[in-house]
Amino acid sequence: MSMKRPVFFLMTGLWAAVAGSVVAVTQAPAPRIHAADDGLAMTPPMGWYPWNEFGQEPQNETLIKEIADALVSSGLKDAGYAYVGPDEGICFTRGADGLLTTNLARYPSGLRGLGDYIHAKGLKYALYTDAGTLTCSKAMPGAKDHEAEDMRRFAEWRADYIKIDWCNTEGQDIVKSYTKLRDAQRAASRAVVHSLCSWGEGEPWKWAAAVGHMWRTTGDICAPGKADWTRAMKILAANEKLYQAAGPGHWNDPDMMIAGMDGLSESRNRAFFSLWCMMAAPLMAGNDLRRMSKSTIDILTNLEVIAIDQDPLGVQGRILRKEGRVSLWGNKPLFDGSQAVLVFNEGPAPESFSFTLAELGIDPEADVYVRDLWRHATRRQEKKDKGAISVTVPPDDVLALRISKSAEFPIPPILVADSYVVSFRMEGPAPQSLSGRITVGNKGTSELPLWEIGKGLPSWLSVRVTRNGRTQTFTNTISTAGLKKGHYHTVVRADNIEPVSGRPMSALYYDVDLEVTADVGSGPGSSEDD
Ligand code: GLA
Numbered sequence: 001m002s003m004k005r006p007v008f009f010l011m012t013g014l015w016a017a018v019a020g021s022v023v024a025v026t027q028a029p030a031p032r033i034h035a036a037d038d039g040l041a042m043t044p045p046m047g048w049y050p051w052n053e054f055g056q057e058p059q060n061e062t063l064i065k066e067i068a069d070a071l072v073s074s075g076l077k078d079a080g081y082a083y084v085g086p087d088e089g090i091c092f093t094r095g096a097d098g099l100l101t102t103n104l105a106r107y108p109s110g111l112r113g114l115g116d117y118i119h120a121k122g123l124k125y126a127l128y129t130d131a132g133t134l135t136c137s138k139a140m141p142g143a144k145d146h147e148a149e150d151m152r153r154f155a156e157w158r159a160d161y162i163k164i165d166w167c168n169t170e171g172q173d174i175v176k177s178y179t180k181l182r183d184a185q186r187a188a189s190r191a192v193v194h195s196l197c198s199w200g201e202g203e204p205w206k207w208a209a210a211v212g213h214m215w216r217t218t219g220d221i222c223a224p225g226k227a228d229w230t231r232a233m234k235i236l237a238a239n240e241k242l243y244q245a246a247g248p249g250h251w252n253d254p255d256m257m258i259a260g261m262d263g264l265s266e267s268r269n270r271a272f273f274s275l276w277c278m279m280a281a282p283l284m285a286g287n288d289l290r291r292m293s294k295s296t297i298d299i300l301t302n303l304e305v306i307a308i309d310q311d312p313l314g315v316q317g318r319i320l321r322k323e324g325r326v327s328l329w330g331n332k333p334l335f336d337g338s339q340a341v342l343v344f345n346e347g348p349a350p351e352s353f354s355f356t357l358a359e360l361g362i363d364p365e366a367d368v369y370v371r372d373l374w375r376h377a378t379r380r381q382e383k384k385d386k387g388a389i390s391v392t393v394p395p396d397d398v399l400a401l402r403i404s405k406s407a408e409f410p411i412p413p414i415l416v417a418d419s420y421v422v423s424f425r426m427e428g429p430a431p432q433s434l435s436g437r438i439t440v441g442n443k444g445t446s447e448l449p450l451w452e453i454g455k456g457l458p459s460w461l462s463v464r465v466t467r468n469g470r471t472q473t474f475t476n477t478i479s480t481a482g483l484k485k486g487h488y489h490t491v492v493r494a495d496n497i498e499p500v501s502g503r504p505m506s507a508l509y510y511d512v513d514l515e516v517t518a519d520v521g522s523g524p525g526s527s528e529d530d
Pocket residue numbers: 051087088135136137165197199219220
């Protein structure tokens with residue numbers, strides 16, 4: 001359907017979407033964005049982290065592997081959740097040589113082995129450390145004065161995401177400390193999502209976009225194992241106010257999710273999840289994925305709501321109006337020219353609430369379609385209603401809507417890989433050529449252009465990308481001619497432009513390993529290791 005898309009004039013005056021193209025109209029200088037170089041976290045990172053449910057115990061290799069398995073079997077991976085790994089899980093110590101070493105009693109495969117397990121499942125590896133001398137419980141060493149060697153070690157363990165806490169940092173300058181860690185990550189030459197965790201201390205929303213990809217805005221959302229709705233509501237209120245700081249590659253982080261933890265009702269789970277998506281928050285599940293009800297799975301994997309969070313424009317929604325315990329959330333233009341709207345009833349009884357298209361910046365005379373993202377139903381807005389929409393919202397619940405001039409409600413790209421590592425072993429001195437594949441699916445509705453492979457592949461590797469509908473296959477061809485016996489490794493980066501919004505997609509990275517068991521005879525190509 002070709003229709004003129006809505007014209008938004010939002011209350012902030014920060015964004016205007018005219019005939020489908022959203023342009024920044026702010027006069028403020030563009031902030032420096034760390035992600036401009038590495039292309040990571042262009043939409044909020046999604047995954048799972050242990051702290052909300054487990055605290056320190058029983059974090060160990062078995063738990064993390066079981067959770068990784070559950071991410072796949074429950075369908076969460078297919079909904080875009082990817083980052084997983086230990087939080088403050090007593091996973092390393094510092095040896096006499098000053099270098100980090102895995103706590104093998106808890107992680108017998110080593111932290112590199114755990115990373116390999118996670119990558120082979122098409123998931124991404126998250127690790128944790130602290131910017132101070134020790135982590136919060138003092139059970140693990142912090143990175144202070146060891147920034148370079150620790151970030152190198154994390155790269156050797158093949159971390160894709162590093163959460164860096166702010167405990168035991170007396171006397172440290174927060175901007176300098178996190179900047180030093182960023183520089184150490186760059187020097188270690190592995191692109192990682194840098195997740196700052198100072199709980200709002202040092203107002204990271206003012207400076208951390210240049211240093212990392214996301215920053216905690218508040219204190220912990222709960223004590224381990226105890227979902228706390230009151231605390232979640234306080235965090236919601238604090239994080240909402242920071243909406244101007246978020247955008248592709250730089251996100252406010254109101255902490256891991258409590259949806260699905262014991263003690264929360266279905267409506268609270270639904271409301272919580274919708275609110276986190278409306279705030280373009282990182283979606284790190286915090287519940288025990290091994291024992292989820294169907295209702296929890298349905299909530300955490302609702303792609304229509306995830307679409308709001310993973311929208312390529314990356315605008316954080318905010319409260320437009322509050323009446324008593326009911327809030328109207330908007331300021332969330334989406335990549336297709338539609339916009340997301342939420343009505344949240346925080347009170348103990350059902351509430352009736354009315355709003356107008358005009359207050360959302362939509363022409364009340366326009367023909368619009370209203371999609372209910374939880375009921376999965378679309379209706380046409382009646383002309384006789386003159387742009388007014390009246391709803392009743394049950395207690396602790398939300399109405400999550402998407403309003404468009406089109407009856408189509410496309411889902412933005414949600415990438416799902418079958419693996420993030422491909423390994424080869426070559427025997428004998430004769431030159432050989434072998435290939436191995438990685439397949440990247442897209443649960444969104446649009447087909448992407450072919451992924452473009454970054455420059456600088458080693459001479460022993462070539463990569464060809466082919467497309468079959470929304471699935472793309474990366475065929476990695478290895479040629480061993482002229483290579484010396486040894487282990488070779490490289491990281492492949494691929495980039496893409498999301499076709500509807502025209503925004504760069506989050507860059508895609510995967511590891512390629514090659515073991516050559518004997519010196520190989522001459523032929524084209526030369527020996528090279530990174
Ligand atoms: C802090 C962080 C939590 C968790 C714990 C670990 O409190 O905010 O998310 O990482 O440390 O001790």
